[in-house]
Amino acid sequence: MIIARIQIEEAIKRMNLIEYTNENGKSFPILKNKIQYNPKAGKDVLIELFMNACEEIPEGANGMPSPQEAVLPDEIVLLYNALVDGEGVVVTKETVLSTSTNKNIFGHRIKSQSAKIDELLITGATLTYEEIVNKTGCQYARLSPYIKYLETDKGAVFLKTRTGDKKSIIQIKLESWPGK
Numbered sequence: 766m767i768i769a770r771i772q773i774e775e776a777i778k779r780m781n782l783i784e785y786t787n788e789n790g791k792s793f794p795i796l797k798n799k800i801q802y803n804p805k806a807g808k809d810v811l812i813e814l815f816m817n818a819c820e821e822i823p824e825g826a827n828g829m830p831s832p833q834e835a836v837l838p839d840e841i842v843l844l845y846n847a848l849v850d851g852e853g854v855v856v857t858k859e860t861v862l863s864t865s866t867n868k869n870i871f872g873h874r875i876k877s878q879s880a881k882i883d884e885l886l887i888t889g890a891t892l893t894y895e896e897i898v899n900k901t902g903c904q905y906a907r908l909s910p911y912i913k914y915l916e917t918d919k920g921a922v923f924l925k926t927r928t929g930d931k932k933s934i935i936q937i938k939l940e941s942w943p944g945k
Contacts, residue, residue, distance in 0.1 A: 768844060769887060773811045776841050777802060780818055785832040795822055795833040812848060819845045878903050882911060886921075 781799045784792045800818050802811060819841075825831040873879035881901040885892060898905050915921040 768847065770808050770811065771890065772840075772844060773808070773815050774802075774804065776844055777811065777815055777818070779838065780815075780841065783836055783838075785836045787832060795836060797821065816845070816848060878907075879911065882908070886915075 777800045780796060781794075783795045785795050786792050796818055800814050802814050806814075822833045822837070823831045825834055867875055869875060869880045869883055873883055878901055882897060882903060885897055885900060894905060894908055897903065897908060903911070912923065916923065
């Protein structure tokens with residue numbers, strides 16, 4: 766499973782906000798201490814902070830989750846399990862851009878429009894077609910066929926939501942990219 770650095774950052778932010786309710790009806794944060802991190806920290810530091818925070822959460826008993834575990838979103842649980850099992854490979858913008866071959870990991874020439882689109886999508890962020898067009902200089906008419914190409918030829922999987930007009934919101938599921 767390919768994990769974008771931003772997914773770990775978002776998981777850390779969410780874990781700092783999640784609360785559980787004890788048997789007396791009182792709400793408490795699931796973490797005793799909020800995760801303090803520098804957004805410029807290296808990916809290994811972020812992974813360590815995330816993993817330590819997850820391991821701080823009390824485990825349930827008799828096959829039942831603890832109150833803290835019960836409120837964890839599935840995305841955080843899946844992310845933690847992938848990292849524990851060694852199945853998660855965390856990628857950064859630098860991983861996507863492999864200058865030694867002058868092509869990115871998807872086989873697109875560095876600095877080409879395709880590579881610029883890839884770079885935006887690898888973050889796992891939800892983007893509208895309009896945002897992609899504005900950030901890459903790509904024409905709207907070229908973007909839809911390119912997304913289709915990534916799906917059919919490269920095996921990418923996208924979650925697409927229509928907003929009622931031509932501006933679809935797309936989100937890529939990084940575990941589907943080649944070269945994992």
